[in-house]
Amino acid sequence: MKNVRVRFAPSPTGPLHIGGVRTALYNYLFAKKNNGTFILRIEDTDQTRYVENAEKYIIDALNWCTIPFDEGPDKNEKFGSYRQSERKEIYKKYAVELINKGKAYYAFDTADELNFHRKDHETKGKTFIYNWHNRAKLTNSISLSKEETNKRITNGDKYVIRFKMHDSSKGEHGIIATTDIIRGHVSFKTELLDDKILFKSDGMPTYHLANIVDDHLMEISHVIRGEEWLPSLPLHIALYNAFDWKSPEFAHLPLILKPVGKGKLSKRDGDKLGFPVFPLAYTNTETNEVSRGYKEDGYFADAFINMLALLGWNPGTEQELFSLKELSEVFSLERVSKSGAKFNPEKATWFNQQYLHQKSNEELAKLFIPILEKNVISDEMKQSQNLNRLPHSYAPRNEKELFNIDYVEKVVSLIKERASFVHDFWNLSSFFFVAPTEYDAKAVKKQWKESTPSLMKELIPVLEEISDFTSPNIEIIIKEFITSKEIGFGKVMQPFRLSLVGALKGPHLFDIAEMIGKDETINRINKTIEIL
Numbered sequence: 001m002k003n004v005r006v007r008f009a010p011s012p013t014g015p016l017h018i019g020g021v022r023t024a025l026y027n028y029l030f031a032k033k034n035n036g037t038f039i040l041r042i043e044d045t046d047q048t049r050y051v052e053n054a055e056k057y058i059i060d061a062l063n064w065c066t067i068p069f070d071e072g073p074d075k076n077e078k079f080g081s082y083r084q085s086e087r088k089e090i091y092k093k094y095a096v097e098l099i100n101k102g103k104a105y106y107a108f109d110t111a112d113e114l115n116f117h118r119k120d121h122e123t124k125g126k127t128f129i130y131n132w133h134n135r136a137k138l139t140n141s142i143s144l145s146k147e148e149t150n151k152r153i154t155n156g157d158k159y160v161i162r163f164k165m166h167d168s169s170k171g172e173h174g175i176i177a178t179t180d181i182i183r184g185h186v187s188f189k190t191e192l193l194d195d196k197i198l199f200k201s202d203g204m205p206t207y208h209l210a211n212i213v214d215d216h217l218m219e220i221s222h223v224i225r226g227e228e229w230l231p232s233l234p235l236h237i238a239l240y241n242a243f244d245w246k247s248p249e250f251a252h253l254p255l256i257l258k259p260v261g262k263g264k265l266s267k268r269d270g271d272k273l274g275f276p277v278f279p280l281a282y283t284n285t286e287t288n289e290v291s292r293g294y295k296e297d298g299y300f301a302d303a304f305i306n307m308l309a310l311l312g313w314n315p316g317t318e319q320e321l322f323s324l325k326e327l328s329e330v331f332s333l334e335r336v337s338k339s340g341a342k343f344n345p346e347k348a349t350w351f352n353q354q355y356l357h358q359k360s361n362e363e364l365a366k367l368f369i370p371i372l373e374k375n376v377i378s379d380e381m382k383q384s385q386n387l388n389r390l391p392h393s394y395a396p397r398n399e400k401e402l403f404n405i406d407y408v409e410k411v412v413s414l415i416k417e418r419a420s421f422v423h424d425f426w427n428l429s430s431f432f433f434v435a436p437t438e439y440d441a442k443a444v445k446k447q448w449k450e451s452t453p454s455l456m457k458e459l460i461p462v463l464e465e466i467s468d469f470t471s472p473n474i475e476i477i478i479k480e481f482i483t484s485k486e487i488g489f490g491k492v493m494q495p496f497r498l499s500l501v502g503a504l505k506g507p508h509l510f511d512i513a514e515m516i517g518k519d520e521t522i523n524r525i526n527k528t529i530e531i532l
């Protein structure tokens with residue numbers, strides 16, 4: 001394949017929606033697969049929609065997703081600035097070049113005049129389109145003489161530059177056709193299209209002009225972007241033709257759809273539907289409204305990326321779990337589907353769960369420790385550095401640690417199968433760190449009988465006797481105790497679990513007892529007898 005150079009070209013009008021992240025990801029994967037270059041270009045020519053912190057958000061999001069750009073703002077700037085607002089001098093000359101070639105024209109129509117035409121058409125049940133069939137009747141360099149046009153320009157009259165989309169006088173056949181890598185053959189009738197503005201009266205290019213000039217100057221080989229840009233394709237191709245430039249290849253990605261019902265998953269859907277639509281949390285500086293992000297909701301970046309990759313692309317096999325590196329090896333645009341991809345929030349959770357299960361206990365323990373600190377260590381304990389109140393088995397081994405990491409790793413190994421997120425760990429394992437303070441009422445009613453306290457009191461000396469306080473050993477001895485009493489196992493096991501955990505949940509009970517240690521086990525039984 002030719003030298004592959006692709007770009008992600010967001011407009012900094014707010015946070016990136018997951019659809020935008022997926023566009024960036026597919027560009028990144030396509031570049032890596034083909035030993036190409038992934039470029040970030042900030043398309044900020046529309047000053048009215050510019051949002052101050054959006055560029056930083058976009059870059060932070062790409063970095064969190066571990067899909068950094070090779071060239072972009074302030075990085076490997078081989079092709080000049082990658083912010084269009086810093087390239088604005090470049091565009092005018094191209095618009096003028098098209099005028100000189102007879103492919104574009106100056107238009108002086110005021111906003112009021114255009115509004116008048118729009119309203120007038122509306123009352124007749126028609127739509128006003130500025131194009132070949134009326135341009136000769138409107139106020140522009142086609143209808144005005146050369147002298148009048150020049151006079152208006154030197155007078156400082158406001159004008160825009162419009163593209164001559166369809167030229168009936170030249171007997172054009174009026175069809176623009178091309179092959180989109182995803183959609184196949186696409187064609188458009190130019191006579192139905194309007195004469196789009198290329199250059200605005202504020203001295204800025206429109207998206208269309210800046211976008212294709214930059215794609216040309218930055219030697220972009222493939223344009224991979226969302227389906228919402230498909231209607232712009234005929235204009236872009238017509239512009240490449242008008243400049244006599246070779247056009248890049250195009251691939252228009254399918255929409256990401258709402259989980260239920262019809263329609264595109266929009267920026268506003270997120271918090272409304274109960275899941276994030278942004279990679280990172282975002283605070284709107286005007287309204288102070290905060291939107292959730294995948295990162296802050298506890299997703300691993302690799303799980304998020306894996307989930308997004310399969311939203312519109314499939315590997316052609318049953319495989320669902322792919323590292324970024326694997327994706328870069330197998331990705332192809334030919335396997336991107338034409339039809340929209342329904343977003344499935346449960347599936348997103350499933351991906352995170354799969355990644356969590358694959359991660360090492362050590363990595364997970366390190367992520368869990370800050371949560372433990374918040375829950376277990378009171379401010380008072382932190383200040384006095386008096387962590388001795390932690391039961392010995394999970395108390396720190398040295399001054400640098402707040403928790404014994406080996407202990408936390410062991411806890412993680414016992415509970416991770418039941419978790420989808422690291423923030424699930426605390427609920428699944430709090431009893432490994434603190435004695436229960438509450439007891440599940442339903443369970444107490446069912447399992448803590450009148451005879452239970454005396455039975456539990458009998459159990460305590462049995463536990464005290466155990467010198468090798470390990471799970472298998474505790475199990476043998478307690479079972480012997482139960483058999484000798486000639487009672488059902490549940491009579492002892494359920495109250496025992498209630499005492500250690502506070503509820504009838506959690507991993508293997510004897511593992512818990514071993515982990516918290518003999519003293520803590522006995523303390524908890526005593527405390528439960530007292531409270532219940």
Ligand code: GLU
Binds near residue numbers: 043207211225226229
């Ligand atoms: N600036 C456009 C956007 O915000 C770029 C579209 C394109 O990739 O051509 O998505």
